[in-house]
Structure formats: C-alpha cells, structure tokens
Amino acid sequence: MTDVDVIVVGAGGGGLTAALAAHDAGAGVVVLEKAEHAGGNTALSTGSVPGAGTRFQAAAGIDDSASRLATDLLAQSGSHDADDLARLLATGSAALVEWLIDTHGVDLRLITDYKHVGHSVPRLHAPPSRKGRDLVADLLRAVRATDTEVLVHTPVAALLHDDEGRVTGVRVSGPRSGTYDITSHAVVLAGNGFAANRDLLREWAPAIAGFEYFGSHSSTGESLQWALDLGARLGNPTAYQGYAAVAYPHGSITSWTTVEMGGVLVNGAGQRFGDESRGYSGYADAVLGTPGPWHVVFDTTIRDYVAGHEQEFAELVALGGARECATVADLATFCGVSRSALTTTLASAASAASGDTKDTWGRTDWGFGPLHPPYVAVRSVPGLFHTQGGLLVDAHARPTTDTGPIPGLYAVGGVATGISGHTGGAGYSSGNGLLSALGLGHLAGTHAGSLAR
Structure with missing residues (x-):
C-alpha cells in the first residue's frame, strides 16, 4: 500500500x-x-x-x-x-x-x-x-x-x-x-x-x-x-545558460531582442568586443572577458518596438533603466567612455549594418539596420541563470x-x-x-x- x-x-x-x-x-x-x-x-x-x-x-x-x-x-x-x-x-x-x-x-x-x-x-x-x-x-x-x-x-x-x-x-x-x-x-x-x-x-x-x-x-x-x-x-556538467546583459542595478534582463533588432554591447573603452548575434547565453563569457562597465546600446525605434511587445522590458523603461541620449556625446557621458571611441564604434557598426562593409567581428544580422539618434543605453552585467x-x-x-x-x-x-x-x-x-x-x-x-x- x-x-x-x-x-x-x-x-x-x-x-x-x-x-x-x-x-x-x-x-x-x-x-x-x-x-x-x-x-x-x-x-x-x-x-x-x-x-x-x-x-x-x-x-x-x-x-x-x-x-x-x-x-x-x-x-x-x-x-x-x-x-x-x-x-x-x-x-x-x-x-x-x-x-x-x-x-x-x-x-x-x-x-x-x-x-x-x-x-x-x-x-x-x-x-x-x-x-x-x-x-x-x-x-x-x-x-x-x-x-x-x-x-x-x-x-x-x-x-x-x-x-x-x-x-x-x-x-x-x-x-x-x-x-x-x-x-x-x-x-x-x-x-x-x-x-x-x-x-x-x-x-x-x-x-x-x-x-x-x-x-x-x-x-x-x-x-x-x-x-x-x-x-x-x-x-x-559544465554547460550553462548565462545572460550577457542583466540590467544593473535593476536585476531584470535587458531583452536580447534589443540586440537582435540591431543593438550592440560596448565595454568600458566604448568598443564592441565580439559578434553579439552569438546569443545572450553564448555572449556572456565574452562580456566577462573584457573590462566594464558594460552597456547595451540601441535606439528609440528599437526601444519602443520591444517595449510594445515585452512587458518586462517596458517595466525596465518605466523604471528609468533605459537612458535616452540625444547625441553620441550624451551617450558617451552616460556610459562613461571616450566620445571619440564610441563615435568610431557606432560608425563602424552602422557601416556593417548598412551592408557597406563587413563587420570586424563577423556579425551579419542587424535587425532594423543602422542605429540612429536618439540613442538608448542600459547599463548591464553578465550573469548565470541556470546550469545545463x-x-x-x-x-x-x-x-x-x-x-x-x-x-x-x-x-x-x-x-x-x-x-x-x-x-x-x-x-x-x-x-x-x-x-x-x-x-x-x-x-x-x-x-x-x-x-x-
């Protein structure tokens, strides 16, 4: 029994x-x-x-x-x-x-x-x-x-x-x-x-x-x-699901759709450091391998699109976790990086997204295409979500x-x-x-x- x-x-x-x-x-x-x-x-x-x-x-x-x-x-x-x-x-x-x-x-x-x-x-x-x-x-x-x-x-x-x-x-x-x-x-x-x-x-x-x-x-x-x-x-035993961009200090994920639609990640030097289209889990180790602070950078078109489809991201925006920046200079100030370095980074990404040049890191999928001002940035950190x-x-x-x-x-x-x-x-x-x-x-x-x- x-x-x-x-x-x-x-x-x-x-x-x-x-x-x-x-x-x-x-x-x-x-x-x-x-x-x-x-x-x-x-x-x-x-x-x-x-x-x-x-x-x-x-x-x-x-x-x-x-x-x-x-x-x-x-x-x-x-x-x-x-x-x-x-x-x-x-x-x-x-x-x-x-x-x-x-x-x-x-x-x-x-x-x-x-x-x-x-x-x-x-x-x-x-x-x-x-x-x-x-x-x-x-x-x-x-x-x-x-x-x-x-x-x-x-x-x-x-x-x-x-x-x-x-x-x-x-x-x-x-x-x-x-x-x-x-x-x-x-x-x-x-x-x-x-x-x-x-x-x-x-x-x-x-x-x-x-x-x-x-x-x-x-x-x-x-x-x-x-x-x-x-x-x-x-x-x-050593496989895992990480996340390359957890919003800091909010603790919610920065929707990877922002990246898939054309956003990029920049490090503490204002530079990209790899092919973001590897995915949110695969890119987490790349983030840890480069000095911070790290930011996800996209534009208001992407922000509004994702906020209209994903409630958690809309809440992050409402809480002020996605900073709108009118110019590259404003963006550089928010991210705490060199204006000239960030200008070069965004120009290079825009050229690749337009198909004018090949991306240095091999990225070919750029969603909506080149980013345009006003820009939006989310400060982020990499994290572990679960073991695989x-x-x-x-x-x-x-x-x-x-x-x-x-x-x-x-x-x-x-x-x-x-x-x-x-x-x-x-x-x-x-x-x-x-x-x-x-x-x-x-x-x-x-x-x-x-x-x-």
Whole structure:
C-alpha cells in the first residue's frame, strides 16, 4: 500500500507539467515544494516554449517540423551527451504546446515578430506578457483544478528506496513541515539544477563558479546527488545558460531582442568586443572577458518596438533603466567612455549594418539596420541563470545507471542533462530550459502515471 501514486518534487514548470501529465494518465499526485511559492526558474523566465509544427505556426504560414527544430538545436549546441534527448524533445514539442493549451487552458501565443537565438523560424510560444510567472500561474491553476495538492514549505530531505534500488517515496523534513515519509509508485525530481550551490559549481562547473547568479535560489542540486548515490550518471556538467546583459542595478534582463533588432554591447573603452548575434547565453563569457562597465546600446525605434511587445522590458523603461541620449556625446557621458571611441564604434557598426562593409567581428544580422539618434543605453552585467548539466535520462525521463534506468525515479528540467551543448553557454537556444522542463515533465508524468494502473 502506498500513500500516493506519484510524488513530484518541485513546483516549477517541469514539476507542474509532470503533475498534469500523471493526473491525465490516471494517477493520484502530490507536489512538494520547499520554497514559499511555486515557480522556480520558470517564474523568472520569459515563459517561451519551442513548438515545431504546431497548428498555430501553420495558421501563420510558418513551415516547420520536429526535424527542423532538432537540426537547429544541434547546430547551436554541437554534439553533446544528450543528442538523442534533443531529438526526442523536438519530436514531442508541438504536441506538448497544443496539449497545454487545449487540455489545460494554458495561455500560450506564437511569437511571430522574431525568431530568437538558435531558431531558423518563429516557433516560441509564450504568455501574452512574455513573463514566466504567468505561465506558472496558468500551470498552477490547471494543477489545482485536478484536485492535486501543491504543498509549499515542504522540503524533501531524501529518497526512500528498497534493497534493490527501486525508489519507493521520499522523506520530508523541514521546520514548518516536520519530518515524515511519503510512499509512492514513482518520484519525479523537478527541483532544477545546482546554480545556487557554490560548492557543486566549484566541483562540477568551476569555470562558472564566479558568475553572479540571477536564477531561483532554490536550485541547490540536492536531488541530483540523491540520484547519483543510486548510480545515476551526470551529463554535460559544465554547460550553462548565462545572460550577457542583466540590467544593473535593476536585476531584470535587458531583452536580447534589443540586440537582435540591431543593438550592440560596448565595454568600458566604448568598443564592441565580439559578434553579439552569438546569443545572450553564448555572449556572456565574452562580456566577462573584457573590462566594464558594460552597456547595451540601441535606439528609440528599437526601444519602443520591444517595449510594445515585452512587458518586462517596458517595466525596465518605466523604471528609468533605459537612458535616452540625444547625441553620441550624451551617450558617451552616460556610459562613461571616450566620445571619440564610441563615435568610431557606432560608425563602424552602422557601416556593417548598412551592408557597406563587413563587420570586424563577423556579425551579419542587424535587425532594423543602422542605429540612429536618439540613442538608448542600459547599463548591464553578465550573469548565470541556470546550469545545463544533470542526470542522463532515457526516453521516459528516467535517470540511467550503467545497467539501465533507476526504477521508480524520474528527472525533468534542470535535474536532467540539458540539451545546450557539452560545455559553456554558447550552445543555448532560446527556450531550451522550458523545452527540457515541460517536455520531460510531460514524458515523466505520463510514464509515472501509468505505473498506477
């Protein structure tokens, strides 16, 4: 006799999706969250989920397919420890998006005005606000509509397992929850990665241990260690998702759409230092490699366009985080750099954006074209948002050992091996985190739920 069919550890996007899928498969579910609120890193994201071949793309005249998404993902990431997982998630992406919308009323809309990093066609589906907290709110509403309990302030301290290594439940232990055991047919680990654990960063990904962290502080990695103790294997441990331009001191991201539409990043010498079209994650290490302070520079046309489409950026503008500068001289003063150096930098970028010359750094995609005054600048810093290394899993999201999957255990999102390359941040395509979280959540919940039948 068990207390519940499926236990989900973590109430972010992956855990809530797993709970919905397990319920749809006929299981009784409980979700345990150690933090005060549900959401995790999903709540801090833009809520963008890649879906390749959805009916929404077809209605917009966008020709896409799972194979095209897989090709795009692997072109961005290169070969890594989870190539097959990237293909698997691409294959299920359209059905995932349509299931969330049609079955559970999650409000996702196809973003058609730009493609974003790593994608050859528009395929990101996001809340109208483009805020992850709204995606979490929809998922939480849908989970509660199934009468599934979501218990916050309920930290899991350990996995329960039998002598043969089958996972049979969890031990809860916390100051508010008390200490007790819950038994189940299956446990889904959905507690994200280890970016908030400096000891694990130094052990598994020392190159990024010095990054300032802007993700969920509940991403402390203990669930990975529980599975490793049962013989699970770690994949892509040094890969990560960084962000090259976190607005300072505001702490919100400077929408990378400002760069995709033609903006540039300049360093403390008033110079560009690379090809910004590498993407917000891949460019983070370039920022750290050049002296600051750093600024994202664009113009009022780009500012108004992005503010009209992205609520978080509009809020940054309203808070004064995007300074309008009438002239290059004003811009140089705000950025604290040489006027002549900045004038040369902007002139060179404008020439490349106009197609008159080749860009020194090899950039070819300039969005709206050359920047024009009035200019806009956001002071920014690079940061770490989440790790992309995790447990190697099979097609049902079960962590695997040298001899096969661990029975009764599943891993989704940041707990599982990411699909963003073997090392570094350059392999991250927009939406990879939520594709892994929600995609694996759907697979894990469906399979785990079937064990109850």
